[in-house]
Amino acid sequence: MKKKSIKWSNFYLIAVFIVLYAPIFYLIFYSFNSGGTMTSFEGFTLDNYLAVFEDTRLITIVLNTLLVALLSSLVATTIGTFGALAIYYTKKRQTRTTLLSLNNVLMVSPDVIIGASFLILFTFIGFSLGFASVLLSHIAFSIPIVVLMVLPKLKEMNDTMIMAARDLGANNWQVLSKVILPSITPGILAGFFMAFTYSLDDFAVTFFVTGNGFTTLAVEIYSRARQGVSLEINALSALMFLFSLLLVVGYYFIQQHNLSKKQKNKKRLAAEAVPIR
Numbered sequence: 001m002k003k004k005s006i007k008w009s010n011f012y013l014i015a016v017f018i019v020l021y022a023p024i025f026y027l028i029f030y031s032f033n034s035g036g037t038m039t040s041f042e043g044f045t046l047d048n049y050l051a052v053f054e055d056t057r058l059i060t061i062v063l064n065t066l067l068v069a070l071l072s073s074l075v076a077t078t079i080g081t082f083g084a085l086a087i088y089y090t091k092k093r094q095t096r097t098t099l100l101s102l103n104n105v106l107m108v109s110p111d112v113i114i115g116a117s118f119l120i121l122f123t124f125i126g127f128s129l130g131f132a133s134v135l136l137s138h139i140a141f142s143i144p145i146v147v148l149m150v151l152p153k154l155k156e157m158n159d160t161m162i163m164a165a166r167d168l169g170a171n172n173w174q175v176l177s178k179v180i181l182p183s184i185t186p187g188i189l190a191g192f193f194m195a196f197t198y199s200l201d202d203f204a205v206t207f208f209v210t211g212n213g214f215t216t217l218a219v220e221i222y223s224r225a226r227q228g229v230s231l232e233i234n235a236l237s238a239l240m241f242l243f244s245l246l247l248v249v250g251y252y253f254i255q256q257h258n259l260s261k262k263q264k265n266k267k268r269l270a271a272e273a274v275p276i277r
Contacts, residue, residue, distance in 0.1 A: 037231075049239070065216045065218075068135055076142035080142070134216065148191075150191055165179050193247060
């Protein structure tokens, strides 16, 4: 009975991955099509990828998208990390629960509502739509993601290390920089990568707050897709998928490095704790 359940679970897992990845690989497959359509594969070519690099407008939009994603994720990671610290070290339980609930509301709110809200806000205060409005919006919806990534690492942290640091005369900044931040670094990195990824592929919020000739890749792909399917978009999507894959692999190796480093430190501390006879 146990073997059957394992087989069914494996079958279900394979089916889920097929449903998720089949459209992506279908898109990538036809990015090499020389026929110009996605109805029949006529021959292998790299012209669609060359067209991407020859399209200066598209390259500019890609760079703008990466710039917004990088800046927003850096700012959101900084604010979200200190926000998580504020929530974790809030003494009153009711206040902590309220702050966490307010943070989670932004996570479950539809992107359309968030985008429309930012549009109404920027229009009301007379803020010009463009790079700055997109950047501020991406920072805002990325902060809750970082908070949720950092909080579990704070809960896993050994508080006795902080007490020991204070007993040794460390001030607040030294405790934060030497004890707390190194302990929650994996959560901070996870929050950064998640915020970066969310910013890269966001469409709904960006669609509402973009303007003045500034646009991001998701909005540009949507605009071009409405005019007709272009294999240049397939090629660009394949490159972005590869870039995202490299980010995931890079984050995995960073995690493995931190884990091995932590295990080595534990072994070293254990060896130093053995009394010498």
